[in-house]
Amino acid sequence: MIRRLAQLYAGLLLYGVSTALMVRPDLGLDPWGVFHQGAARHSGLSFGTVVIITGAAVLLLWIPLRERPGIGTISNVVAIGLAADAALALIGSPAGLAARYAMLIAGIVLNGAATGAYIGAHLGPGPRDGLMMGLVRRSGLSVRLIRTAIELSALGAGWLLGGTIGIGTLLYAVSIGWLVQLFLPVFDPRRREPARTAARPT
Template sequence: MAVGLTLYGVSMALMLRSGLGLDPWDVFHQGLQRVLGLTVGAWVTICGALVLLLWIPLRQRPGVGTVANVLMIGAAMDLTLGLVGGPHGLPGRVALMAAAVVLNGVASGLYIGARLGPGPRDGLMTGLHRRTGRSLRLIRTGIELTVLAAGLLLGGTAGVGTVVYALLIGPLVQLFLPWCTVPTAAQTSRKG
């Protein structure tokens, strides 16, 4: 789980360094940074904690992985931003963006596959689904479009990377998740 969360933060930093657009939540985080200061990673952490507060009326229960998600991803992002500069030239920027999206897929598979609790944003989605009966697709799309619009209004960066991320992250997580999922006790006992 810790490796997955760290790599998730690294992938977000690489996406930012590519300068070709961010995933919707990071457009929002970057917009908050531009308007209110602090680092993008600090806003990842603050927003994660605030989203957890939205779990209370939804009666969602965080796991160890949920808390680790809030604490680790933003820190890993800021550390990576301090160590890695942006590439020069469009081919380098495209390569960095592509690597960031694939790495995000692997990282998602690792932290989701650990089965130690959903991230704050994923728990918000599943909690709203459970309470409203609306489809996960509709709820996730609504959340993502809301934070993207808010981020754009605040001056966050959207671009081709935003579109590439939106189109590829689902298939990439689906590809990597089976390889990264920790078997349950029942699955382990059936094999033995």
């Protein structure tokens, strides 16, 4: 449990840092990042504060879906926003297009690793992931359809609020699934076990 908690909080901390690395180049954010940025610009609140408020609001939607949060769920709501604000205070905007792209790509890769770490801890899904799975169970629709609908809704709302959509949005969309799939076995021993079993001599 100590290892899993350490992995959970390391993953959430790095997720917040990865968010800052994607914000600073100003080349486009992931769908929820676009929403958080747009809401922050209109509300006057910090980016991280909007992340926390949004996570708490999404968590309330779990109630009618009868989803149960874990310690990882509650930690996700608070820790990522705090980490994002701290990282944004320390990380400045890069100078030059090459440096901006380098920071963006580093942020996306780190985001994939951080996601693999906190999911692999098995201490509760994030608010948005739990909402997705609750809607899938209630509606009978596919994960792909529900996830796409949620992401497009966040992206559209964020764009209307003035969030940044750009090449970073596209790069995130085409790479994040592959990156999470790559990093999950690194942080989740359960996903490595089938490979070990298959490798044992009979």
